[in-house]
Amino acid sequence: xxxxxxxxxxxxxxxxxxxxxxxxxxxxxxxxxxxxxxxxxxxxxxxxxxxxxxxxxxxxxxxxxxxxxxxxxxxxxxxxxx
Amino acid sequence: xxxxxxxxxxxxxxxxxxxxxxxxxxxxxxxxxxxxxxxxxxxxxxxxxxxxxxxxxxxxxxxxxxxxxxxxxxxxxxxxxxxxxxxxxxxxxxxxxxxxxxxxxxxxxxxxxxxxxxxxxxxxxxxxxxxxxxxxxxxxxxxxxxxxxxxxxxxxxxxxxxxxxxxxxxxxxxxxxxxxxxxxxxxxxxxxxxxxxxxxxxx
Numbered sequence: 001x002x003x004x005x006x007x008x009x010x011x012x013x014x015x016x017x018x019x020x021x022x023x024x025x026x027x028x029x030x031x032x033x034x035x036x037x038x039x040x041x042x043x044x045x046x047x048x049x050x051x052x053x054x055x056x057x058x059x060x061x062x063x064x065x066x067x068x069x070x071x072x073x074x075x076x077x078x079x080x081x082x
Numbered sequence: 083x084x085x086x087x088x089x090x091x092x093x094x095x096x097x098x099x100x101x102x103x104x105x106x107x108x109x110x111x112x113x114x115x116x117x118x119x120x121x122x123x124x125x126x127x128x129x130x131x132x133x134x135x136x137x138x139x140x141x142x143x144x145x146x147x148x149x150x151x152x153x154x155x156x157x158x159x160x161x162x163x164x165x166x167x168x169x170x171x172x173x174x175x176x177x178x179x180x181x182x183x184x185x186x187x188x189x190x191x192x193x194x195x196x197x198x199x200x201x202x203x204x205x206x207x208x209x210x211x212x213x214x215x216x217x218x219x220x221x222x223x224x225x226x227x228x229x230x231x232x233x234x235x236x237x238x239x240x241x242x243x244x245x246x247x248x249x250x251x252x253x254x255x256x257x258x259x260x261x262x263x264x265x266x267x268x269x270x271x272x273x274x275x276x277x278x279x280x281x282x283x284x285x
Binding site: 012015016018019020023025042043045046049050051052053054055056057058059060061062063064065066067070071074075077078079081082 | 108109111112115119120123124127133137140141144145148189192193202203204205207208209210212215216220221224225228239243244249264267268271272274275278279
């Protein structure tokens with residue numbers, strides 16, 4: 001963390017790119033720009049971490065099992081058309 | 083005129099099975115159902131929000147896959163082609179039951195209005211390991227939040243972050259540009275992040 005004056009406009013600009021940054025879809029220059037800003041801006045770090053945790057939670061939601069009655073009905077239906 | 087068109091080589095784990103079915107081994111279609119019913123059912127639950135519509139979607143998708151499988155050209159992965167059918171089936175189903183137009187999510191609604199709205203401290207939930215956070219209540223809250231996403235954002239979010247398709251694959255499935263997929267995904271994630279912030283606000 002350094003003591004550069006806080007540039008709110010920079011935060012807003014990077015806010016738009018956070019998902020692409022997380023997904024590693026930014027070009028090298030943009031990626032470096034995000035990293036340079038993030039390492040000196042606590043609000044943007046919080047923003048990035050909450051977004052990453054949101055994605056992580058969503059990706060780890062449990063699946064539901066297919067109801068046995070439906071699975072059986074589906075197989076019967078497929079048998080009838082094949 | 084192209085004299086020697088280059089056939090795109092697609093590595094497809096389903097290719098052998100699909101070729102067998104299209105070569106006349108129709109009974110192998112049951113293997114395809116076995117392979118994908120679980121994934122499609124869960125895709126349907128997140129897209130439709132209820133068991134009955136999810137079951138209808140899975141059934142209609144498999145029937146359509148069976149009907150049109152002869153037209154599959156092996157130019158894309160079978161799974162991507164099947165999800166195109168599944169997505170279109172979901173969207174048609176929801177349009178029949180719901181006439182309200184999709185709400186737009188603008189980036190501005192997720193932007194802090196000024197510096198005072200920027201949280202400087204990392205909320206506790208963002209620093210917790212997953213196993214400390216994820217329980218049945220939070221999972222239920224998240225599932226409802228996904229269903230509350232306007233459809234055009236929800237479908238992108240579910241394909242990208244739940245089903246694991248890449249940006250390019252999602253663009254192909256939905257017939258949209260990659261740039262459009264990125265914009266919708268970012269807004270969907272911000273919407274869900276706001277729902278989580280709300281959920282944890284009193285803790």
